[in-house]
Amino acid sequence: MKVFISHAHQDEPLAKRLTAVLRKAGFEVWDQDREIMPGDNWAAKVAQALQESNAIVVLLTPAALQSKWVWREIEYALGTEKYNQRLIPVAVGGEDKLPEDKIPWILKRLSLIELADPWQEDDEGLQQVAQALSRAA
Secondary structure: OEEEEEOOHHHHHHHHHHHHHHHHOOOEEOOHHHHOOOOOOHHHHHHHHHHHOOEEEEEEOHHHHOOHHHHHHHHHHHOOHHHOOOEEEEEEOHHHHOOHHHOOHHHHOOOOEEEOOOOOOOOHHHHHHHHHHHHHO
């Protein structure tokens, strides 16, 4: 299964950790650092990645909720049949960082994974994402 991770630029370190966990679990993860070269049309490359992916993980952080690109990726996934049951929202930082009323209602209706401490040494929270993707495969 090919996975696209939607995240704000500020959340890149967490996205990279999640990428490593998912790859270790056997998933193919789109990586903008490998796929987008200088001079490439960034928006076209992201659109192509979304079309080629089978699942999308959305890292919900305060920065992501302010990002028009993350919103566009969510809207694309919600409107694309192949992402049915394969859109995995991850609320990052617990209730103090991301109050429930800030999470879009449509994402709360899905199986939301809460990642209270995204910097745990053992990546236990990130493993939940891999498990959710395995169930959706």
